[in-house]
Amino acid sequence: MPGTERSLTMRFLAEPKDVNFGGKVHGGAAMKWIDLAAYGCAAAWSGKYCITAYVGGMRFVQPVLVGNMVEVEAKVIYTGRTSMHLGIEVRAGDPTSSEKHLTTHCVAIMVAVDDKGKPVPVPEWVPVTENDIFMRDSAIRLMRMREKITEEMSAHLS
Numbered sequence: 001m002p003g004t005e006r007s008l009t010m011r012f013l014a015e016p017k018d019v020n021f022g023g024k025v026h027g028g029a030a031m032k033w034i035d036l037a038a039y040g041c042a043a044a045w046s047g048k049y050c051i052t053a054y055v056g057g058m059r060f061v062q063p064v065l066v067g068n069m070v071e072v073e074a075k076v077i078y079t080g081r082t083s084m085h086l087g088i089e090v091r092a093g094d095p096t097s098s099e100k101h102l103t104t105h106c107v108a109i110m111v112a113v114d115d116k117g118k119p120v121p122v123p124e125w126v127p128v129t130e131n132d133i134f135m136r137d138s139a140i141r142l143m144r145m146r147e148k149i150t151e152e153m154s155a156h157l158s
């Protein structure tokens with residue numbers, strides 16, 4: 001039901017097809033996992049088809065190794081009228097152990113759209129815990145910071 005599933009975790013093994021020339025998993029593979037988890041989380045929250053409007057603050061903290069068990073967690077941290085801001089963390093570790101370390105994190109903004117690609121309203125997410133409120137406030141601060149970056153970036157558009 002829309003407006004009930006706030007987070008989604010995908011779990012799978014990093015496959016040899018994802019390896020880069022240095023023997024670790026490609027950053028691009030991690031970015032695809034992030035997009036898939038963001039889509040799954042946003043589609044479940046909104047009950048609509050969703051598109052990626054923005055991904056930012058991407059930090060590759062540690063490499064993922066082929067054969068690692070990977071967990072990609074996407075979580076709603078703020079909702080606007082038609083957008084859902086998601087905090088995303090990728091964790092990985094040896095599948096024979098329950099221990100996992102943070103490998104990548106970022107923020108993604110997904111927009112719910114109708115069958116013509118027009119943005120449509122999403123259920124509001126209301127933060128409850130102290131940590132939820134902190135994350136929501138941080139998402140709002142990031143939104144304001146992005147307005148300045150967008151203004152600056154316009155100089156680079158032809």
Ligand SMILES: CCCCCCCCCCCCCCCC(=O)SCCNC(=O)CCNC(=O)[C@H](O)C(C)(C)COP(=O)(O)OP(=O)(O)OC[C@H]1O[C@@H](n2cnc3c(N)ncnc32)[C@H](O)[C@@H]1OP(=O)(O)O
Pocket residue numbers: 035036039050051052053054079080081082083084109111113117119
């Ligand atoms: C081996 C192979 C296997 C393959 C297995 C494949 C499996 C596959 C499964 C599915 C995989 C995943 C599926 C992902 C889906 C895509 O990948 S979509 C592709 C990439 N994304 C796009 O092409 C989006 C292109 N952009 C657009 O269409 C338009 O800019 C948008 C996003 C609809 C926004 O349109 P707009 O006219 O700006 O609309 P507007 O009403 O002004 O804004 C709507 C909202 O977007 C927000 N927004 C707009 N632009 C931005 C921005 N740049 N930054 C932040 N927020 C923004 C606004 O703030 C607003 O938010 P609210 O205030 O309503 O909450």
